[in-house]
Amino acid sequence: MRKYAYGFIRGVDAVNHRIGRIVMYGIFVLMGILIWSSVSKTFFMPSLWTLEMAQFAMVTYYILGGPYSIQLGSNVRMDLLYGEWSLRKKAWVDLITVLFLIFYLGVLLYGAVGSTAYSLGYYGSEPFSFFGGLITGAESVGRMETSPTAWRPWLWPIKSVMILGIFLMLMQCISELLKDVLRLKGETI
Template sequence: MQGLMRGYIRGVDAVNYRLGRVAMYGIFVLMAILLWSSVSKTFFLPTLWTLEMAQFVMVGYYVLGGPYSIQLGANVRMDLLYSEWSIRRKAWFDLITVCFLIFYLSVLLYGAVSSTAYSLGYWKDAPFSYLFGVVIGTEEVGRMERSSSAWRPYMWPIKAVMIVGFFLMLLQCVSELFKDVLRLKGQTI
């Protein structure tokens, strides 16, 4: 069992590390979009797409960088008490809190899948079956959701990014849970 846990930890950590290293450069994309927005508003006709695209890039940056942040332990923590605790006590505390985080991310993932199915034009109550093709038959399909801004981009791409990001965060949290279990058993990771 410990071998499976270690394999899972290595696999998920490797994927999230690489994706996080790529996602962190999204801040430069965001800066370029905002710079172009400022230049175009000052010297040319203002562009309609820049601010909304900056929001989309920021969502991608934040959501895809989340698993990397969890992996590095760069999340906010109350170090007033935590820093003085033993490794075993930290592992117990982290084990409990990561369970709450897993529940929260599961709810976010369900909402993201539901919202993505809606943005693709599906309005029934089983978004997973629609997105993953479990049920074939009478689906209620409508028009694809677009933003209400003047630019009117489709919403499903950024919502799909949210699904991927929440799923990877969930996988990383399970990896952290396994790390805490191994620490409690006295194993090194």
């Protein structure tokens, strides 16, 4: 069991580390979009797509960078208390709180899958079977949801990024849970 836990931890941490290191440069994409927005509004005809594309870039940056942030331990903690605790007490508190986070991310992932299915034109109540049907050819994409803005982009790409980010965050939280259990058993990670 311990061998599998270490393998899972190494695998998830490696994937989220690589994705996080790549996505952290997404801030420059966001800056480029906002600079273009300022330039186009000042010297040319204002672009319709810049504000919404900046929002999409920020969502991608935030949601795909979240697992890396959790891995580094740079998420917000109450350091007034937490910083003075022993490693064992920190592991117990982290273990309990990460269980709540895993439950929350599970609910969030279920909602994201349903929302993405809706954006692809599925209006039923079984979004997972819809995606299974898309893979097997039993289902087809319907009328795709678009944003209500003047630019009107499809929403399924950003919702798919959200599914990926929430899934990666869920995997990172499970990795952190396993690390806490191993720490409580006296192992160093």
